[in-house]
Amino acid sequence: NLYQEGISTILATPSGARPSWLAKKYPSVLRTNERGEKEFFGGRHNHCFTSKEYRRLVHDYDKALALAFKGNKAILLYHISNELQAECFCPLCQEAFRTFLKNKYKSIENLNKAWYSAFWSKDYFSFEDILPPSPLGENSNNGLTLDWKRFVSYQNLDFYLDEVKAIKEVDNNAKFTTNFMYFFPLINYFDFKDYIDVASWDNYPLWHKYKQEESETALSTSFFHDLIYSVKNKPFLTMESTPDQTNWQDICKLKKPGMLELSSLNAVAHGSCSVQYFQWRKSLGGPEQFHGAVVNHQSDNKARTFLEVKQLGQKLETLSYLAPLKKESKCAIIYDWENRWALDISKGPRNADKGYHQEVVSHYKALRENGVEVTVLDSTASFEGFKVIVAPMLFMFRKKIEVKLEEFVKNGGILVMTYHSGIVDENMNAFREYNPKGLTDVLGIRREEIDPLYDDETKHIISLREDLPGTSASLYSEVITPSTATALSLYDEDYYKGRIAVSQNTYFKGSSYYFATHVTSSYYKAFYKNILPEELMLDMKLEEGVFVSKKGKHLIYQNFNDKTVSCSYFDLKPWETLIL
Missing domain, CATH: 3.40.50.880 (Class I glutamine amidotransferase (GATase) domain)
Structure with a gap:
């Protein structure tokens, strides 16, 4: 029905959150923290990425999902899991880490040399002696900690690839992405560049910070837009954003009138070919019941947020020519x-x-x-x-x-x-x-x-x-x-x-x-x-808080000030975006 109305679907796999019965029936899926404590069922992203049982169950589910929707024209691509950021210290992960080290160093002598283990008498005599860094044990060996971080990123990628494999067994032409999250430390996003068809991320900056210019938030957000674009060197997807406010920041400031359009077009200016929201309708309960949404608890289609989303959607439709354009940079x-x-x-x-x-x-x-x-x-x-x-x-x-x-x-x-x-x-x-x-x-x-x-x-x-x-x-x-x-x-x-x-x-x-x-x-x-070099810079004066981006032959000017500013050839109203 959505497809008949011109709405396509990015179909997500459900591995980011699992039911309680699964944890009870298959204890190996439960994650272990850095102190060696097996965690209870709860929250989400709470599974062991190495667990063969969890991988098998996810594989079977993904394959069934792909079979159910094979050939469906509404599906643009598959969204693997959600916000991958996992670290587990269970015996399965310890053994996988040792295998990772064996493949890298070949011998324990090579590992000791690389890690400079002799300092503080930290030499290892067997790969079986090696445990992940932990406050209960070794956490001062730089080489150990760095290789553990590499392993964690690798293991997240390997889990992602297992899901891709399951779907490709059914549909070899399927396309894939997974949603990154700002500068979260556990995953090297560039590790994924050869295994995703399009990069995507969840864009949740905090606007209207107390005693801070909006331009500072714009710059840090724009930097990450440019980083995500660079992962594949082509337009990316803004997989999630909030139309009004989050519910998990210390102070969840509401976007003022006009900020939704300005911040969304900022993503477009830096290479995003989508503006998507979490969530469509506010949940009546659960951890994100007060997270922003297009439709509020009262289903009010006259609410400011709903009307701004509608207005922005209409504007994006007129700007669709920008979506496929590549950025050029020297x-x-x-x-x-x-x-x-x-x-x-x-x-x-x-x-x-x-x-x-x-x-x-x-x-x-x-x-x-x-x-x-x-x-x-x-x-x-x-x-x-x-x-x-x-x-x-x-x-x-x-x-x-x-x-x-x-x-x-x-x-x-x-x-x-x-x-x-x-x-x-x-x-x-x-x-x-x-x-x-x-x-x-x-x-x-x-x-x-x-x-x-x-x-x-x-x-x-x-x-x-x-x-x-x-x-x-x-x-x-x-x-x-x-x-x-x-x-x-x-x-x-x-x-x-x-x-x-x-x-x-x-x-x-x-x-x-x-x-x-x-x-x-x-x-x-x-x-x-x-x-x-002069050819790299814009031949006009930019006022504080005004930034310009280039997509194809188009220049996109954005004013992140709450006042009108004069540029060399035109004025920009507060929070205005001008596309030439």
Whole structure:
């Protein structure tokens, strides 16, 4: 009936939540926590991903589902499970982890060497001795913890592939996705890129934060839109969003009039080919009974939310030409999940907040404020076709990325790198070479020391160019020594007064820049305005809180201010989206 009215279906498999009888009949499906405690039935996403019994039951159900709907034209694709993020420490998962390690290292000697296990007398004498990291046992071995995180991501992917296999046994032409969730840590989304037909995610930013500009929320959300687009390098699906409010954030702010359209079109501007909601009708009970929905408890078709959804749907219909258009970008920023894991695991120099996400988004913000389209890359991706690579806080170098970066700059590319980069290898063992490893000639500097700063501590920085403002250092202050690099800005206090804070260097046909510290947003914005090729930036002034995106030949301007702002050629009303 829906299909006859022009509504297609993305059909989800039910593995994300299981009935209580199944847990009682098959205890192996119950998850075990990191303290070795078998969990009771409850909640959802509460199953062991390794359990053969659960996999068999899910396989049988998925196959039956595919048989029931085989050939149904209404189905666009299958949505595997829901919000995959699982970690289980049961004996089955322990054994699967050991198998994962055996396949990777081949011998226990290789594993001990990779993990630097001799420190603190942590050598293993058999793979059977290895347990997952736990507060009850070993949780200080960096290599163990990093490989466990890799295993967890792998096991989630393997579970997903089991479900795909079940459906393909019935319909080999079926298409698949699974919905990702913002920056949740357990899964490396780039691991899935070759196994999904389209990327999708659940978009739940908190708008109208107290004493924070809407543009800050817009930037962090836009960054994730761009990351999800980059997983497949093509338009993605906004699988879930709320038309008004969630019910699980600390303060579940209601979207003000106009924010539904602005935030939804922001997803479209960054490559989404859908705007979908959880949920259609508010549940009368259960954990999400007060979560936003298109239809409220009273089924009121005159309610503001319902009318705004209806109005947005009509607008999206007129904008359908945007959906298949691809984005083009010559500037890439590296966000690497394994690097993030390594930073989270490492001890020192800062432990309270490593600042990785903050550093990446700070550079992204400056690029977007200059009207630059940005691709978000995993560090293993190809750099072909890009003119600018930004690599913030790339603590862990893997897959010989230093070789790729050198070639990139040597052949005319622009590289921007920051403090705390090129410190450890893929096993989290420190490099003996000067840091950033393999790039000291490319950058024209080497790192000597790093001084972590308290959260409210800053150091003044002076700039040596009129087009760069004075600024302040925060989070970290690296002491670097130049070889061929020249200074753009200098520290102006503490024992490193007069040392370089931001440098530039020429290397063969290209150029490189290095930030030895985290600086203010005004500095990042001015910096990129001065170093980027003109063809990458928009030829007009953008007011604060106004961003522009390009899809095909169309420019999409969005005003995230609650007031009218004047751009070079037109005015934008509060929360207005203008498509040219």
